[in-house]
Every structure is written in structure tokens, then in C-alpha cells.
Amino acid sequence: MKRVTLLDVAKHAGVSRATASLVVRDSPLVGAATRAKVEAAMAELGYVYNLGAARMRAARSRTVGVIIPNLTNPFFAVLLAGIESILETAGLAVILANSNENAAKQDGFVNRMREHGVDGLIVCPAEGTERRFVDDAGKWGVPLVQTLRMVPETASDYAGMDPTPGMREAVDCLVGFGHRRIGYVATDTHHSARTERLESFHAAMNAANLAPLFVRPLESTHMSARMAAPELMSRPARPTAIICHNDVLGLGLHRGLCDLGVMPGRDVSLVGFDNVAEADLVMPGLASVATEPFVVGENAARLLLRRMDAPDGQIASSIEETYFVQRGSCGPVRMAAGTVPA
């Protein structure tokens, strides 16, 4: 029992192989009667289209490579879900790879994907990705969309978000509550998203005529933030409010503060970033700057589709706005409980 090929279908339907090929490709050239005959034959024989063979002759493989730095972070998982939903609708299969923030591994994946003949690439670049990475894709003629992070000094389509408005609202809210000693907890990995958020923090502080109390880099895990809480709170100039680069850090710190008996929103105000589902579950709720990773993913996929359509079109980008979601973890500054006077 051999594989059913297009030739078998053609014979069974009494047409030529070429005609059968036109039918599977939904060509308008073929007559309605013939199409019906061929489709019947396909159903009867249980024909399965062979994309591998197709891709050899045609250029397209109906396949897109997606490289994500860390699948276990729900934020990226949701981004991926957004990407997948759009590509799926467009009839494109997603070839997935997890770079684990490893640029070398990422290079390997791109090679593998070239071997697979992907029609395009969506990448959230791992830390330390070099310019060459993006340039090469251009040289090879593989449409590339960067998402959430952008390799410095590179030009490609980009789907991301703008932390500025949300950060501004967050700082304004804190300032409105009387906070003046505001610290920032960053990640210890360096990429454009880190820079972007940190810069928007500086800008917002500037606009409020304040200087950041500190910028503290931490490994982006719940545990490291939780462990860092005592150190952050025992500084000589104790912060009255802290903004975190993401909710992983925000939630970890939330718990770390609770461990110390320091109540977020009462004893110190706390703001996260990403507004993950869990931010609304802790007590008090973690205020957070909201972004929609699913939508960013959709945008990235749409940019890629456009690029595949017009490889030489103008470079485009799509930036999602952010906004501040206030919850119990932000409250008025308290002079009383053990705080150092301003």
C-alpha cells in the first residue's frame, strides 16, 4: 500500500497531473466540473498533499519560524499564543524554538529553520544578540520581524509596545500619593526592553522633578526578588515606593515584603509591569503597567504576513500602548512607621 500521489488522483479523475495540481492550489483556471471530479477523486483515495514536494518546486513552504527566549515565562507563552492564532488563520505552520536567552543557540535555530525553508521568521532576540543576526536574515532574503525586543542599530519590522504612557501614569500616581523616594528594580539581562522601560522610568521621574532613589538589577525570578526584599528595605535611604521591570519581580518582591511584615500599599508602594493574571490574585493586588502580549503577538504575525507579501515594502512597526492599573499595592506615603524623614 503506497502513498497516494497527485498522479493517482489525476488518473482516477481522468485528467492530467497538471490539472490536479491546479485544483489543489485553488487556481481559478480550472473549470467547475473538472474541479468537482478531482476533488471527489481526492476524497475517495484519501489524498494527502505533500508540502515537501511542493516547496521544492515553488518557493513557499507555508511555514514560519518563531524563536522565543523563555517559554516558561507566561508572558512569552501568551505572546506565542497570539502569534500562533494569526499564522494559523493564514494557513501557516509555526516551527517553534526556545532560545533560553542564548544567542549562540539562537543562531543554530535560525540555521535549522533555513534548512526547513521557512517563509519568514518572528524572533524575540535573546540577550546579547548581535547586529549580524538581523543583517544576515536580510542577506538571506528571509523576512524577519523582531518582537518585544529589538537588536540595537538594526532595521527590521518590529512589533512591540511603548512603556512610556503606563510608566508615566504609574509615577504620577505614586507622586500623587506623596512618594518622593522611588526605586526601580530592573532585570540583570540586557536587551532593548530593559533599556526602554528603564528609560521611560527615568523620563517619568524627570518630568516629576525627581531623581531615582536607586536602580537595582536582579535575576528575573520570583525567588531572587523575594530574597532581595530585606536588602532593599534596610538601605539607609529607605524607599517609599518601588517600581519593578516586570511582574515576576513585582510578585516576588510583594511576597518578600510580606515576609518582612512590610505591607505593600501601606508600608511601601509597589508597582509591577505586564499585568499578568496573578497580579490581581495576591493580597493586596499588585498595581501594574498593563500590556497585551497576545495583541503584540498578533501584530508581529500580521507584520510578517505583510512583509511576505511585499518583501521590498517600507519597514513598518506596530507599537501597543500601555496603561497603569492601580491596585491595593499603591497607597499614600506614611511618615509614621519606621520611615526615614525625607
Next chain:
Amino acid sequence: MKRVTLLDVAKHAGVSRATASLVVRDSPLVGAATRAKVEAAMAELGYVYNLGAARMRAARSRTVGVIIPNLTNPFFAVLLAGIESILETAGLAVILANSNENAAKQDGFVNRMREHGVDGLIVCPAEGTERRFVDDAGKWGVPLVQTLRMVPETASDYAGMDPTPGMREAVDCLVGFGHRRIGYVATDTHHSARTERLESFHAAMNAANLAPLFVRPLESTHMSARMAAPELMSRPARPTAIICHNDVLGLGLHRGLCDLGVMPGRDVSLVGFDNVAEADLVMPGLASVATEPFVVGENAARLLLRRMDAPDGQIASSIEETYFVQRGSCGPVRMAAGTVPA
């Protein structure tokens, strides 16, 4: 500027196309000197292997299809990460699809993956998947591994976990704390994982000579569990402990109880399932039955590799144990605060 083919490489290295082909496939038949020459030529010309062409002649496509019911659930995302890590090491690319718990969509994906000529399939079957689904895969000769869920009355390799020991420990812990009125919150989707956990709950209760106080199905979201808290606590026979089918429900309920001023671990004991990272962040920590989705994913991938190696080998399965992680959300039963005497 045309694509570099194996023939170009062969010419450049002064060997035949066949020899070059042997080199790219790491065949032991080729001499060391020749191999070096060819590899140099490949590097020099910037040759990229064309998997599409290869797969046409050979059987393999170095590609595996993975279908997950819901990417936005971190539990599945981690499962996927585990699968990816093993397949990646084996040099297999992952073609990803998100069924969204939709069996019809899932059928579509399998077709698409057949078109792509995947060498195997790892599926966590969507709710309502029919027997036919698994049988078809067998008929088509596509190696299939089911994971976390198993379509009833089907035979295939399977990587899952056994809730029994963890559930037993959880119930024993609660009973040890004096609890006798124990309720269970299930999902409203029906699949083998739901049944398995519910049955292990019944078994554990039975072993403790207790009857379940109630079994309440809920949509598997934080919000639905949070909203259900008042109803659960205002029942005529008020539970002193509740076990939840997963941590999404557990965390949602945790928050819902806090909203009511009912303190988990003091006023009511609460147990979740999956032990997601966030279970340790809420206050008090959510006790949970732990499973390692990453490991289950790895197991699934390894089973598939074995199956691809030996298509006619014995059907195998790999079951991860579970264990109970006690945290603040479980504590001694309190007769005082508004509880109905046993």
C-alpha cells in the same frame, strides 16, 4: 545569485553529488580527507541543507507536530518547554498548534501536519476528542504520543502523571488536621485528567472513611473560582476544607476567600493542584499537589523518539509521581468561627 545546491558543493570540492550527500548526512562511509574537503566547500559557498528536498526522497522530515489545548495556561506552556527541549536535542523541529480545546480544529491541525510530513505527533487531546482520532493516526502510520490526557478506550504511548499519591497525602494531611467536611472543586471540561484527579480524590476520601461534602464544577479561570467563593461558603453544610482540581482554581478561590474575610489556613483549608510558581507567592501560601509538567513533557518526547525508532514496539507509558506540598493554606480545623458542628 542562485541558491547553493549540493551539486555546487560537490563540484567545488571535486567530488560527486552522492559523496557530498553522504557528508551532510554524517555517513561513516566517507573518508576523512574527502569529508574535510566537502565541509570546507560547504562553508565557503554558504551551503544550506534543503530538508524539503531530502524529505521527498527519504522518509523523514526531522519534524514533529505538537498540539496543546491552551497555550495561555502556564502549565501547558511548561509542558511544551519540556517537549521542545528534548526534541531540540534530538535535532527535530517542533511544529506547534493550539487547539483551544476544540476537537474539530485539532483534526484540521493533524491534517496540516500530515501535509508537512511530520515524523511523529505529541498531543494533549482537546476536550471531546473521539477515539477515531487516535485510531486514524495508527492507520496513517504516524507515531503518536498522548500526554496528560488520554482519549478513552484508545491505545497509544502515553506520558502523564498519577495524582493518587499526592492526593492521598493531601487528604491525609487535612484529616490529620481534623477536617471531615471536605469539598472538591472540579473543572467543567471533561477529559481524562479531570476524571483521574476526581477519582483519586474519591479514593483518598474513601480510605479515610469520609464521604465528599460536594463536587462543584467550575470554569477553569481565576475569576470563576473567585466569584464562586461566597456560594461555596454559604452552603448549609459549610466545608472546613476544599481541594481544587488545579491551581488556577485554587488561586482564584484563595483570593475569593480573602475577599470574604475568610482566611485560608485559619478559617478554611485549601489545597490546589499543579504547584505552579504562584502558589508560593500568595499569602498564606497555597498548599498544592505537585507535578512537574516540564518532566512530563520530556517524557512524552522521549516516548515519541523511542516509537519513531521502533514503530512496532510494545506500547509504553511513563507516569510521573505526585506529592503534596504543604503550605499555610492548610491548618487545623477551627470549631469556633461560625462553623456548623460536625
Next chain:
DNA sequence: GTAATCATTTAGATCGATCTAAACGCACAG
């Protein structure tokens, strides 16, 4: 010196689709 063995290498057919360019059938104008 010839034959047999072994490790390498190769020519040519082949996988299953798509492409190109030409052919076909039919209608209609001249």
C-alpha cells in the same frame, strides 16, 4: 601474478509536486 576482500566513491534513476510554454476546443468575427 591473480583473485578476493574491503573501504570509498559514483552514475543515474527517483521522490511528488510545480513551472513553462504549448495545445486544445470552442465561439465568434471577417
Next chain:
DNA sequence: CTGTGCGTTTAGATCGATCTAAATGATTAC
């Protein structure tokens, strides 16, 4: 009746690898 145009269909070459089976050359055996 021939020629032109249009919508449909087709033969045959082609994509880039792998397979089979045979050829090659070096080494050892007799």
C-alpha cells in the same frame, strides 16, 4: 471557411536531495 481570442487543459522539464547498484582503487590472500 479561416483566423483570432479566450478559457481550459496538458506534456515534459525541473526543483535538490537520496537511493540502488555498480565501479573504483587499495590492500591482503593465495
